[in-house]
Amino acid sequence: MLGAWLLVGLLLGSGGACAAAPDRAGAPPAPQAAAAPGAARPPRPALPTPARGRLGAAVAANRACEGCHDEVAREWRASLHRSADTEPAYRRAFAIEPMPFCRGCHAPEAVPAEPEPEAVGALGVGCVTCHVTAASSADASAGVLAAPWTRPGPPPAAPHPVVRDARFAGAAACASCHEFPFPTARGSRRPEHLMQSTLTEHRRSPAADRPCADCHMPAGAAGRRSHAFVGSRDPAFVRSAVSVSARRTSATAVEITLAPANAGHAFPTGDLFRRLEISAEALGPDDMVLGQADRFLTRHFAIRPGQIGRHLTADDRVHAAPVTVALEVGPAGEGREIAWRVAYQRVAHPGGVDERDAVVEGEITVASGRLAP
Ligand code: HEC
Ligand code: HEC
Ligand code: HEC
Ligand code: HEC
Ligand code: HEC
Structure with missing residues (x-):
């Protein structure tokens, strides 16, 4: 099992070869290492999306991530991703427009059409929402999405499969939640129909070739990226x-x-x-x-x-x-x-x-x- 995942990791560009060209949402996918002759290319892992509906399974799996990754967990717990469903500013706005649509992103592990159980709301945008994109499971054993390894030496061994994908190091990792149309204009990409348009703005900015994580997940002394996701409160x-x-x-x-x-x-x-x-x-x-x-x-x-x-x-x-x-x-x-x-x-x-x-x-x-x- 682990061997199979290692192979997936290699084919998806672990080792940092793809890291130099993080792709952007909407841009053509970065070229990948050619598969060995005769070997079927494994499907590319899904990127994080809203409306996951994994409920209690996501809450339990997230607790396991937090148990091992305590520094990352401490940063995430103080972040707006964690409080996406509980922030007073959001609660006030949701009280005016209580739509299933809102729940899709602010309580992404809930079933949008149903009120979210308290623990699922409290999870907000969890580790599992971004890192475990399998539809069926939220557990680390389903494969944890990670950016290509770019630091010197080999990556430290993990007790779970790690699936490295260059898209996860780029704006595409954030795209499905940080750009979207008004619910009344579903499917439209016209600028006047966008309720948030951060991805389009990013593509047109002087920082278009810098991934969101460059600024929002700066690397600390040990080279590890912050999960505090600083923004409007800093x-x-x-x-x-x-x-x-x-x-x-x-x-x-x-x-x-x-x-x-x-x-x-x-x-x-x-x-x-x-x-x-x-x-x-x-x-x-x-x-x-x-x-x-x-x-x-x-x-x-x-x-x-x-x-x-x-x-x-x-x-x-x-x-x-x-x-x-x-x-x-x-x-x-x-x-x-x-x-x-x-x-x-x-x-x-x-x-x-x-x-x-x-x-x-x-x-x-x-x-x-x-x-x-
Ligand atoms: C039993 C302990 C344990 C559990 C549970 C666990 N991890 Fe890990 N994980 C590790 C260790 C150890 C490593 C390798 C060292 C490191 O990168 O911190 C690792 C590596 C990783 C990496 C790769 C970092 C990199 O780029 O090299 C990611 C991402 C990650 N874990 C996320 C998660 C998420 C998300 C969960 C929950 C779904 C999770 N882990 C559950 C122990 C654990
Ligand atoms: C497709 C994902 C998505 C949907 C659907 C969505 N939001 Fe958001 N929302 C976000 C993101 C991403 C942010 C962060 C942007 C920011 O902080 O400016 C945000 C921020 C907010 C904020 C600011 C929160 C704060 O702490 O400052 C409010 C209020 C809000 N949303 C209300 C709503 C309401 C009400 C709905 C439903 C009518 C909704 N959102 C639907 C993704 C979404
Ligand atoms: C909003 C999405 C998001 C959430 C929530 C999130 N992560 Fe991450 N995480 C990322 C991205 C994107 C990267 C890769 C950034 C890069 O290197 O380009 C990452 C990197 C990591 C790494 C490697 C860090 C490093 O630089 O060595 C670990 C470990 C990790 N995450 C674990 C977790 C854990 C545990 C949680 C919950 C406590 C969590 N993440 C929550 C998106 C997220
Ligand atoms: C060159 C650095 C840089 C890059 C790249 C970057 N941001 Fe930002 N971002 C900032 C700064 C600085 C702020 C605070 C000023 C502001 O509010 O716009 C910010 C604020 C935000 C906010 C808070 C909303 C607001 O304006 O109050 C969100 C959400 C956000 N960024 C998301 C993203 C996403 C998603 C991407 C990638 C598509 C991204 N950012 C790329 C620097 C950056
Ligand atoms: C599953 C949906 C989802 C994904 C994926 C996601 N975000 Fe968010 N993000 C949110 C929501 C919802 C909020 C608003 C939380 C609130 O304040 O209510 C938010 C808030 C933020 C904020 C804080 C905004 C502020 O006002 O300070 C930043 C910064 C941010 N996200 C950056 C990122 C980056 C960078 C990525 C990609 C690595 C990413 N997000 C991926 C849903 C998501």
């Missing part, structure tokens, strides 16, 4: 997405420029209710606000009477090119200091579409400053 990481500069263009106006830096996709990406607030205030004595202006950079949606769902009307987030926002604080700004700020905001599922009415659930100041008169 101020230093969020600030690294852009470099910001500001200048006064007249007595009452400022210009703020956001140039892409370390983001591998649009900033912000992900959930549709993420945005940047760019603001400026003319300050009087004791910092009294005398005049103010702001703008939101986000995907802007409209609700059209008689039509289902939201309709994308504009996308002014930071993509591959710098974005400059001009703000006019009004005549009160003349001869006054102007304070400016760029804030990354996580916004609650809005009832309407007025951006100023939105409830901000979380905020990180990306950059701020003051410009003398």
